[in-house]
Amino acid sequence: MTLRRRRSALYMPASNARAIAKARTLACDVVILDLEDAVAPDEKAAARNRVVEAVRVGGFGARELVVRVNGLDTPWYADDIAAIYASGVDAVLVPKVSSVADLTRVRASLGEDGPPIWAMIETCAVILALPSLSAAAAETQLTALIVGTNDLAKEMRCRLGADRMPLIPALTATIMAAHAAGIVALDGVCNALDDPTRFAAECTQGAMLGFDGKTLIHPSQIDAANAGFGPSEEELAWARTIVATFAKPENADKGAIRLDGQMVERLHLAEAEATLAR
Template sequence: MTVVRPRRSVLYMPGSNARALDKARGLPADGLIFDMEDAVAPDAKEVARETIGTEMARGGYGRREIFIRINGLSTIWGSDDLAAAVAARPDAVLVPKVSSEADLVRIEEAMAGLGADPAIRVWAMIETPLAILNLKEIAASSTRAGSRLQGFVLGLNDLAKETGAQFVDDRAPMVPWISLSLAAARAYGLGILDGVFNDIYDDEGYAAECRQGREFGLDGKTLIHPRQIEVANQAFVPSVEEIEWAKTVVAVFQQPENADKSAVKIEGRMVERLHAEMAERTLALAGAIEELDRLALAG
């Protein structure tokens, strides 16, 4: 069975706020981003590094995926941030404003120089116009020997700032960026997370954007407040109907008489083997989500 890691809800947490990082241990988010960048004031960067290191050493985050977002290496904080992140041993380092393969090579070389655990992956923030123009190059970097690239996180706020695009209900100005980023990520087997929704009290608008993100095919959504977790967790999960259909498709293709068939008829529909592969992923995702939720309920 395909191995899939749920990333329905990935919550940004200010790295300088020890209370927030402690509270995160009890939140039902699939992932947490301990932030050293935008959520931390310049005079609190060192505090953020120390706080994240302390809380990571304490542990207690269970099966939540932990990302640490650093400042870019071109900033005065980047090198110290990366050293602190590597020492904390998260699941991944989240790198802002990746605009070319060269940006990833620089990060990976720096991580190698720090003796980073090979298991620590890299996720790239896609948040500059140049990144959109270089999406194929950036995604293809994952095929390079020694690459740590595992996924993209959309930074639509920064893209809007750089282009002058406006946020509207259906995100029409952002659709090309989302679609191209998704295509590049999937072409090279990478994960991809939607950008944040800025108005934490616009429940209707937020729910609609989560639905749209799932319709695009994104893995989940990055969040800025704990109250957004539940809606994302509900949006980025296969429905009961999808799960039942996936079970049917997998079962039919597993029958001996269908072992060599590229397509079969199921309940009046022609279903190809690629749909069986999609069904297997749906079941793997549903199973992984069920396990995560079970562990969350168990404490």
């Protein structure tokens, strides 16, 4: 699993030059320039050119820069890929991936030297195909799965409450598939822009389930996502304690130690080191 932070991944409409400029100043870990849902059909070509220019100019600092292209079955997909495959973008996010065949087609479009693939998990079909996607991650250079909760809920025809209960099986299946392949899993967006309590609760839930971060639709959500998916001071202190205790000469050959009334194994040491590295 990569140690790069993806606590907050903010969608920004590629048709909006001011939004792209603002993205260079925000505290999100990932900027996703969106050519799909956020761009009207008659603006697709101009938005695509704007993305290429934004990547060329740079200025995004340590933020990971990802472009969400239009879907494989749309008339804009081929032009999107042709424009950005060699642009230097960090990854290409593909919507409505449903099978390994989709991943293989995208990899062929990008070429072996093109950027990694991030896949949107937003159809019922892809939930059933998650094990095969996980198995094909290395050969297709798939490095992240992002749940598209809005589209998935629509296709399931489920009724979502604040607890997102109908989606829990799909969320956990996505996390397990991603982590089995050693790649990133990002939670879906929260549409409740005027309900910060609900958003914070979704971050807590997502982190508890095992997501690495959350996709966002507004800059106002960044701080809560960074806090929700970042380690707390208590978690950092405990990680430091574990690392320091295993580093003692008397514990050098031990597979497990007793620490503050708990049994701590070397797998917990690996987790603690990963927490501190992030």
